Amino acid sequence: MKKRVAIVIDSLAGGGAERVMLTLASSFLEAGHSVDMITLEDDREHSLPPGLRVHCCFGAKSGAITGFWRAAQSAAKLGRFIGAIEAAHGPFDLILSNLDKANLLMARLKLPHLFFVVHNSVEEELKRQRKLGPLAYFSMLRAKLALTGKRLVAVSRGIADEILQTGRIHPLSIEVIYNPFxxxxxxxxxxxxxxxxxxxxxxxxxxxxxxxxxxxxxQALAQSRHGLPLVLLCQNVKKARKLAKKYGVEDRLILPGFQTNPYPWIKEAKLLVLSSDYEGLPTVLIEALALGTSVVSTDCPHGPNEILTGELKRFLVPRRDSAALAAAMDDAVNHAAASDALRPALPESLRRELEATQVMARYLALCDKS
Known part of the structure; x- marks a missing residue:
């Protein structure tokens, strides 16, 4: 039986969660289901799969729609917006809310079949936000606490364990469903x-x-011995160049800007490097391994140690340790240069669990649990 799915998200800017949800939407559409992508803001950088309907609720300059005095009004508007879509195309069998702004508003709505997808470490995001001051911290804390009493989907086992162990959020239920590929x-x-x-x-x-x-x-690039240039695929090229100059590696950067299709760059790279303080389930590590590209990653919460297992564990390093990252980069470059036969690959069991059709089936099963 074909289902109607709504995916609610802050925007379709160039982030990982946005790309994940578009991949999931594409899988639903290819299987014959109907998908409506509902964004709060009109900011679009990703290419869209054929057949996907995209609706923007608040426009390009939405302002502080989740502010303390505006949240109730904004949520009511979003609720009416979703109701209008259902009136035009039929009720939704599954609604997936993503990212803080959308979650904060959606949590105020008493909608059936609603699940909240947690893409990142809650505690690490709050630690980072605390450094920006009390207003920034409590703004994010509101969004996280809004998930109490809700049905959650965590994109890695690490995120689910963190939520259950810290007790900051008390979900009605929590499922672990890896990102689709x-x-x-x-x-x-x-x-x-x-x-x-x-x-x-x-x-x-x-x-x-x-x-x-x-x-x-x-810093790790400056300390490494291999001398290879670094291709940085990001949006803010000016900011990247300024920071690289500070650490003396500006001349080793190649800055083509944000790429809607980064995969040829990843496939032909000698090595992909992840230096994050925290993640949810780092998509780029999986994509690189699937394309046969060597990887090095910080052992950050959460996800890398669920991906880099067995022999690949040697390429996990402590976070914030530039010397360890530099040494691992040199090791991986040497390892990759030794023989093409040594090219890495995703463990087959993990690959099966990440297949888009399998992930889609896990999400469809939520229809019977809501």
Whole structure:
């Protein structure tokens, strides 16, 4: 029986959660289900799968829609907006809310079949926000506490364990469903022609945010012995160049900007590096391994140690340790250069669990639990 699915998210800007939900939407659509993507803000950088209906509730300049005095009014407007879509196309069998702004508003609505997807470490995000001052911290805390009493989906076992062990949030239920990956489509996109650098290079994919710890990455690049350039796929090229100059590695950066198709860059890289303080389930690690590219990652909460298991554990390093990251980068470059036969791969059991069709089936099963 075909289902109607709504995916509610802050925007379709160039982030990991947005890409994950678009992959999931594509899987639903290919299976014949109906999907409506409902965004709060009109900010779109990703390409959309055919057949996906996208609706924006608040427009390009929505302002402080989740502010203390506006949240109730904004939630009511969003509720009416969703009701209008259902009136036009039919009621939803499953509604998935994503990211803090959307979650804060959706938590106020008494909608059936509603689940909240947690893409990141709650505690690590709050620690980072606390450094920005009390207003920023309590603004985020409101969004996290709004998840109490709700049905949650965690994108990694680490996130689910954190929520249950810390007791800050008391969910009605919590499921672990890994992010979906369309591996055949990934391989196809990775084969598309791109103007790639000549010779070997490293690659890092991620927005210029403190969570991603580009300062640690650039320090490690400065300390490494391999001398390879680093391709940085990010939005804020000016900010990246300024920070790289601070650490003396500006001349080793290649900055093509944000790429809607980063996969040829990842596939042809000698090594992909993740330097984050925290993640949820780092998509780029899985994509790199699926494309046969070596990886090095900080052992941050959460996700990397669920991906890099067995022999790949050697490429996990303590977070915020630039020397350890530099040594692991050198080790991985040497390891990758030794023989093409040593190219890494995803463990088959994990690959099966990440297949988009399997993940889609797990989400569809939620329809019977709500």
């Amino acid at each position: 369309d591996f055949p489509a990934l391989a196809e996109k990775a084969s598309e022609p791109q103007d790639l650098p000549k010779g070997d290079y490293l690659v890092h994919v991620g927005r210029m945010a403190k969570q991603k710890r580009h300062d640690v990455l650039f």
